[in-house]
Amino acid sequence: MTYDLTALRAQVPALATGTAHFDGPGGTQMPLPVIEAISAALSQPLSIRGDGLPGERNAETLVVETRRAMADLLGADPAGIVFGRSATQLTYDFSRTLAGTWSPGDEVIVTRLDHDANIRPWVQAAERAGCTVRWADFDPATGELTGDDIRAVLSERTRLVAVTGASNLLGTIPPVGEIARIVHEAGALLYVDGVHYAAHALADVETLGADFFVCSPYKFLGPHHGVLAARPELLETLRPDKLLPSTDGVPERFELGTLPYEFLAGTRAAVDFLAGLAAHRTGSRRERLASAFEMIEEHEGTMRDRLEEGLAAFEQVTVRSRAARRTPTLLVTLDGHSTVDAYRFLADRGVHAPSGSFYALEASRRLGLNDTGGLRIGLAPYTDSEDVDRLLSGLSAFLARKG
Structure with missing residues (x-):
């Protein structure tokens, strides 16, 4: 099975703006056919x-x-x-x-x-x-x-x-x-x-x-x-x-x-559109969707591994997402730094990774983060390695700032 990420991204007009979107948990960008x-x-x-x-x-x-x-x-x-x-x-x-x-x-x-x-x-x-x-x-x-x-x-x-x-x-x-x-x-x-x-x-x-x-x-x-x-x-x-x-x-x-x-x-x-990602498959729409989601999960898992490996290099970063089975969504907090400031810093560099508790107030409070939450990095089917590298580079620059 081949996941044609380049073709997928070409179908999403919003990506042409150059923004690296890590806001998928709040809503994904629409493909042209939609x-x-x-x-x-x-x-x-x-x-x-x-x-x-x-x-x-x-x-x-x-x-x-x-x-x-x-x-x-x-x-x-x-x-x-x-x-x-x-x-x-x-x-x-x-x-x-x-x-x-x-x-x-x-x-x-x-x-x-x-x-x-x-x-x-x-x-x-x-x-x-x-x-x-x-x-x-x-x-x-x-x-x-x-x-x-x-x-x-x-x-x-x-x-x-x-x-x-x-x-x-x-x-x-x-x-x-x-x-x-x-x-x-x-x-x-x-x-x-x-x-x-x-x-x-x-x-x-x-x-x-x-x-x-x-x-x-x-x-x-x-x-x-x-x-x-x-x-x-x-x-x-x-x-x-x-x-x-x-x-x-x-x-x-x-x-x-x-x-x-x-x-x-x-x-x-x-x-x-999702079913069409499995262009190699024939059969019912449900069968094609099953094949497509298998590819999506594999791709998003690869991007998550790349992201987690990069985050592990930052001593100031604490990854709160640790469950054995989880989606490619990471909540992180930054020792000595505001995640709201990090969100704004990244946004100025064309990287959208929002900060907050995202209406999961009880979870944020149970984590000891009150209603503030943290920086949420959410991957989507169109996330590519360049997006991940841009986020990691931006976060590195933010954490290196003095004061």
């Missing part, structure tokens, strides 16, 4: 979904085909694909809906490793329902969250466990499959924040055991909106608030208002 798909959708008739006029048919086609594309990406049923404005919005919507099935004394588990978007909605919904929130901890020394950490706070009253598929701050990939078995044995549901995970590994919702899996296409070369995958039969049991005249069908009953058709077009194109 941009063109959005433009094409807006350049043809579009209206409310239907089967009559061209605009109705175009809208219907975009929705149906994008559900299929996301189902292929996530190993899910197209009838269980829900679109929303963002992963955060979808999680809030589902937390309110699920809380309607809870009773005082029930328990909900959240983890200190998660992005706040998979913590606060559940905490707030539990409080309104009179439920108890229990916190699963992770090991700050290793960044690991284990099944035993979940089991330690699980009980017969647990109704739902919310866990990350991969930490957007540290890159830690918890053993979600093992956690799912533990959660289901207790009779609870598992809600997985797959936003960071889906950007670096081919998800399989069924294998992971996630009852709900949420992600964001703009983390994997697509446009800004959210996608949730669940079993259609599970969705059928839930009754969200909705407008009286809107359909009660699944998954549409969870999609409030008119969908952003042009963004769906971009998401479908992003999935096809």
